Amino acid sequence: MTLILENIIDSQRIDALARSSLLDTQREERFDRVTRLVAHALNVPVALVTLVDEDRQFFKSTVGLPEPWDSSRQTPLSHSFCKHVVAESRTLRVTDARSHPLVAQNMAIKDLSVVAYLGVPLHGPTGHVLGSLCAIDAKPRDWSDHDERTLYDLAAIVEDQIGLTFTEKRWREILSTMPQMVWSTRPDGFHDYYNDRWYEFTGVPYGSTDGEGWNDMFHAEDQQKAWTQWRHSLATGEPYEIEYRLRHKSGQYRWTLGRALPIRDSTGVIERWFGTCTDIHDLKSAETQRDLIARELAHRIQNIFAVVSSLVNMSARGVPAAREFADTVGGRILALAKAHKYVKSDGANSVHATFDHDHTVHGLIATVLAPYREPENPERIIVDGCDAPIDMRTATALALALHELATNSVKYGALSAEAGELAISCNAASETLTIRWRERGGPIVEEAPTRSGFGSELVVTAAVTQLGAKLERHWEREGLTVTIDIPVANLDQSATNTFRG
Structure with a gap:
């Protein structure tokens, strides 16, 4: 015994x-x-x-x-x-x-x-x-x-x-050490697990948000949206992602990013959903402040364009011979103002509101280069090759790169000379869109620059960092050639790209 x-x-x-x-x-x-x-x-x-x-x-x-x-x-x-x-x-x-x-x-x-x-x-x-x-x-x-x-x-x-x-106990211990709020549901969407971070953030009793109780934690204005998106994911098996305001234990509603993915068995049947909630309130507040400053700055710049255009017109009123010159300058100032709206951080609305063409690479190039075109010499700037849809993020980065290339060309390259020409071609492979910028007829290029200016660095930042592109410059004697290889997947993340032309 x-x-x-x-x-x-x-x-x-x-x-x-x-x-x-x-x-x-x-x-x-x-x-x-x-x-x-x-x-x-x-x-x-x-x-x-x-x-x-x-x-x-x-x-x-x-x-x-x-x-x-x-x-x-x-x-x-x-x-x-x-x-x-x-x-x-x-x-x-x-x-x-x-x-x-x-x-x-x-x-x-x-x-x-x-x-x-x-x-x-x-x-x-x-x-x-x-x-x-x-x-x-x-x-x-x-x-x-x-x-x-x-x-x-x-x-x-x-x-x-x-x-x-x-x-399961071991996984719960691991999940409770994560800095994010983690939750899990059964295949039907019934919430049956939250880690410790959830309860620390919300301050609610353990188990009180199981089942459908989680939706009561959202701001009233976000509840229906959250329910609709969650039901859609449950019905389709698509990933769940949404931003909503989640009630903090202090009583304040804080912006949170909710994400979830399904776990499937070997036959593809969903066994569980695992999700996270990430507090993005401070980031959201910073973005709001940044956008406010950007809109104010953009507004002031647009006002400057308007004032300069008005001054040109006022100066030409008493000089009939200057009327044609004033109209030409005024048109270019207006085109610069339109191009500026592509590169300012004012959200998607600014891009789509000022884009007179389809939202494509060719349409963007035409808008950005409009200030530098000469009606009497349309062959001075040629754009050819295939075309592709782009989203706001791509339009902003690509417009910035093109604008800086054009500005440098006007100062030092082909567009600074009367006989200078610019050819831009677009060619597509299975995974890449290649934009080739080729200047000819400008000042002879004796050697490549020994240092990069701010504008050149801006081109690299816009193309490489924001577009995930590969950028190469070739300083040939006849002029500068730039190739930008952009992954097709980065052109328009809201839709499947279809090349045109």
Whole structure:
């Protein structure tokens, strides 16, 4: 008996049992299904999944156990046959407990009507025996080898579930160390897990936002949008991504980025959704402030263009001979103002509102270079090759690069000379759009510049950093040639690109 007790209270085994997080937990169908199978397969009135603690046994699942034991779901070890399975780490067969030397004095015979008993060990992932899967009858029974093999097969299912519990607990510990709020749902979207960061941020009681309670945490103006987007993801399996205002424990609503992806099995069926919530409130506030400053700056610059244009017109009123010159200059100033709206950080509306062409590479080039075209010499600037749609992000970066190239050409390159010409061609490969900027007829290029000015650096920043492009300059004697290779995927992230021409 001393050896039995020592094996039961072994500190490593007790620690493994505690880390299983199964003691004193609610009934679960995944375990109840197995005890029902035991009762049916072995034709017994009672089947148990038992976990043996140092001074008691806890029933994780029961079938046919009499009251009050079925409600309390535990007994002291004085009523335990399973402790012998744990202590000996092997099967225990008892045909008639009343005459069995090991358990004849066990109080379960009288209080739980245990006469015949068959129990097999249940191991945890660490190899320790945590308890027993057992079959019980109220009358004597000779257990067969087939009965024992059947019980072992069903015990393997229980051990798999115990292993999943260990894994889930470990993952919960890992997820709770993450700096982001993490949540998970069942395939139908029922929220059943939030990590500690969620509760720290929201201040709500644990479990209070399970199910559909999460939507009440959003700002009233964002709830319907969040629901609609979430239902769409559940219906289609598409990734979930949305910005909404989430109630902080302080009572303030803070802007949050919500994202989720489905986890699928080998056949593609969704098993779970895992998502995160990221506090972006400070970033959102900074963006708002930045956009406000950018809009104010853009407004002032547009006013400058307007004032300069008005001054040119006013100066020409009394000089009829200057009228044609004034109209030409005024037209170029207006074109510069339009091009400026491409490179100012004023959101998508500014780009689309001033784009008189389709939202394509060719349309952007035409708008940016309009100030430098000469109606009497249309061949001075030629644009040819294929065309492709672009989004606001690409338009802004590409317009900035083209504008700086054109400005440098007017100062130092082909467009600074009367006979200078500029040819821009667009060629598409399967994954890349190549824009080739070729200047000819300008000042002879003796050698490549030894240093880069701010404008040149701006071209590189716009093309390489923002577009993910590859940019090369070739300083040939006849003039500058620049090639910009842009990944097709970066041209228009809102749609699949279709090349034209």
